[in-house]
Amino acid sequence: MSEQDIKQKIDQLSEELESHNYSYYVLSQPTISDYEFDMKLKELMELEAKYPQFAHDNSPTKRVGGDITKNFQTVMHDYPMLSLSNSYSKDEIVDFITRTEKLIEGKCVFVCELKYDGVAIGIKYRNGQFYQAVTRGDGQKGDDVSANVKTIRAVPLTLKPGDFPESFEIRGEIVLPKSKFEILNEEMRAKGEMTYANPRNTASGTLKLQDSSIVAKRGLDSFLYGIYSPTKMAQGHYESVLKAGSWGFKSPDPKKKMIAQCNTIDEIMDFINYWDLERAHLDFDIDGIVIKVDDYNQQEQLGYTAKSPRWAIAYKFKAEQAVTQLNKVTFQVGRTGAITPVANLEPVQLAGTTVKRASLHNADIIEKLDVRESDYVFVEKGGEIIPKIVGVDLGQRSPDSVPFEYAKVCPECGTKLIRREGEAQHYCPNETGCKPQIIGRIQHFISRRAMDIEGLGEETIVQLYNEGLIQSLVDLYRLEEGQLLPLERMAKKSVDNLLKGVEDSKKQPFERVLFALGIRYVGETVAKKLAKYFKSIDAIQQATLEQIEDVPEIGPVIALSVHEYLNNPIHQEQLNQLKEFGLQMEIHEDEKSSNSLNGYTFVISGVFENHSRDEIKALIEANGGKNVGSISGKTNYVVAGEGMGPSKRAKAEKLEIPIISESDLLEMIDQQ
Numbered sequence: 001m002s003e004q005d006i007k008q009k010i011d012q013l014s015e016e017l018e019s020h021n022y023s024y025y026v027l028s029q030p031t032i033s034d035y036e037f038d039m040k041l042k043e044l045m046e047l048e049a050k051y052p053q054f055a056h057d058n059s060p061t062k063r064v065g066g067d068i069t070k071n072f073q074t075v076m077h078d079y080p081m082l083s084l085s086n087s088y089s090k091d092e093i094v095d096f097i098t099r100t101e102k103l104i105e106g107k108c109v110f111v112c113e114l115k116y117d118g119v120a121i122g123i124k125y126r127n128g129q130f131y132q133a134v135t136r137g138d139g140q141k142g143d144d145v146s147a148n149v150k151t152i153r154a155v156p157l158t159l160k161p162g163d164f165p166e167s168f169e170i171r172g173e174i175v176l177p178k179s180k181f182e183i184l185n186e187e188m189r190a191k192g193e194m195t196y197a198n199p200r201n202t203a204s205g206t207l208k209l210q211d212s213s214i215v216a217k218r219g220l221d222s223f224l225y226g227i228y229s230p231t232k233m234a235q236g237h238y239e240s241v242l243k244a245g246s247w248g249f250k251s252p253d254p255k256k257k258m259i260a261q262c263n264t265i266d267e268i269m270d271f272i273n274y275w276d277l278e279r280a281h282l283d284f285d286i287d288g289i290v291i292k293v294d295d296y297n298q299q300e301q302l303g304y305t306a307k308s309p310r311w312a313i314a315y316k317f318k319a320e321q322a323v324t325q326l327n328k329v330t331f332q333v334g335r336t337g338a339i340t341p342v343a344n345l346e347p348v349q350l351a352g353t354t355v356k357r358a359s360l361h362n363a364d365i366i367e368k369l370d371v372r373e374s375d376y377v378f379v380e381k382g383g384e385i386i387p388k389i390v391g392v393d394l395g396q397r398s399p400d401s402v403p404f405e406y407a408k409v410c411p412e413c414g415t416k417l418i419r420r421e422g423e424a425q426h427y428c429p430n431e432t433g434c435k436p437q438i439i440g441r442i443q444h445f446i447s448r449r450a451m452d453i454e455g456l457g458e459e460t461i462v463q464l465y466n467e468g469l470i471q472s473l474v475d476l477y478r479l480e481e482g483q484l485l486p487l488e489r490m491a492k493k494s495v496d497n498l499l500k501g502v503e504d505s506k507k508q509p510f511e512r513v514l515f516a517l518g519i520r521y522v523g524e525t526v527a528k529k530l531a532k533y534f535k536s537i538d539a540i541q542q543a544t545l546e547q548i549e550d551v552p553e554i555g556p557v558i559a560l561s562v563h564e565y566l567n568n569p570i571h572q573e574q575l576n577q578l579k580e581f582g583l584q585m586e587i588h589e590d591e592k593s594s595n596s597l598n599g600y601t602f603v604i605s606g607v608f609e610n611h612s613r614d615e616i617k618a619l620i621e622a623n624g625g626k627n628v629g630s631i632s633g634k635t636n637y638v639v640a641g642e643g644m645g646p647s648k649r650a651k652a653e654k655l656e657i658p659i660i661s662e663s664d665l666l667e668m669i670d671q672q
């Protein structure tokens, strides 16, 4: 065969296999036998191995995996990945419709679709080719899991000819079918290994596996629920979802009632009631129905809150219940010393998974339910990973059962537990000597939303603690190459990464440091408010309890927690040492407030030369401006750095929004 013939053969086999794949996995209508398919695939693999110069990046052979991803690259989303607000009753949906139509000042058509219970994914296409798949991450940035997503047969690698935009993104959900989940767990049981908890978590774990050939074998599936493109290709959501179906995506089928346009609340409720019963027959989990305003113009008009679109709402199905025996109550110790009682149950099937443990929350709940060991209990699964106990079947209670006695000492370190007046939780006060508290605190400190220390993960923290290298947050900054290199799984490269990550964390802004400390009740929002109000750790430390309570939206419970934390000599010493290591304990001079950006809305995109993205955002906010995640008619400026997404740029240009640089922004602030 001439080279020309070989290239042609590779092209033809690729196209043919992708088309069979589509028939099988998207349409569920196989066109050839599995054997014939495997033979053709084998032929293509052999040709590609011999003539790699002709192999396509998106060849159907990628579906069997083989690519290994050591570190998933972090990628900024072109459009933030938000969540949905939830509703649980017809009344709440009626409220949503009324609220929406009032804002629109007119009628809306709504689209109902399934709320797939899996992992969100954004898949970008360029010129009809799969380009990149990114996980939700923190909503602003996620991990590039392209090699793994390419193995999912329902995800097209090359689109069918059609009027798709040159560059666009498909948002959808990756799920592990229930049948595949069962097979996987049977294999685990056969090997005597731990089984997986539920399909959603397994899908999430599978997507982050380093070896894509294992991912390929697990049998993930994917459903689309949104199309994001700088150019509008349809009037509304319904039309564009169906259009995407014609390009080769597995889009919900109206004939199977997987999607419907609804004009009235009754039509919406019919859809909900239908799926509340029918969902048991699906081979994947759904946890509700999503109701969306169909028309794109109306969607734009409605816009977004900080967390979710105003044009959509999720209706969550009522949780399923099961009855089982409570074998034993054990206690877990959290990073703040909070004790959580856990019910260890006789394994029971609930909503398609085996449940062995349930949370009992605190002593009050145990007392209120009067749960006793050996009781038969009602277990319910809501949105949480851990199910909860909602009642006791008193009819089955043994006559010699005795009320449950709550733990008096910490199960980990034996210290006497304390419980403050008015608080439901018991605490172990042994902050500096109780292992799960120390480890949990350091794990929180390094986490993505806190100090975001790259090169350090939760497992490594456990390892470093067990090796006696870290006992406190401060010890992280004392780590040295010589101590780390001899440890297991620590190659030179990982040690370099770890130390660089630790060093880089010294630049994290003050508000993050404040959050990372893990002060009880101080989440990201409270940390931001405190940082903005007091501007330095010294100022918060010097503040009286009343002065902390003066901060808008900070109540007495949070204020007391902050005040006590900062007045504890152990913490004061730790803060002094962190300060000496160079951590940011105040807001920078140039971040101090002005009103120069008052009334302006910014979208930031890309990576900047002199500031981190968070620093840029903090600067905008400190000077009165507002940050939003996606470009709309209401955006005043787009601050562009290196690697700004092309679709974002196109959108900004289309809407004639000025695209400015980092230094332009600084100038705008300086001029005042």
Ligand code: IVH
Binding pocket: 081, 082, 083, 084, 085, 113, 114, 115, 116, 117, 119, 120, 121, 172, 173, 225, 226, 290, 308, 309, 312, 314
């Ligand atoms: S639309 C702006 N539609 O639910 C958010 N989401 O709680 C637009 N999900 O993270 C989301 N099925 O991963 C949408 N039919 C559906 C969905 C769906 C499942 C997930 C999605 C999102 C979460 C929101």
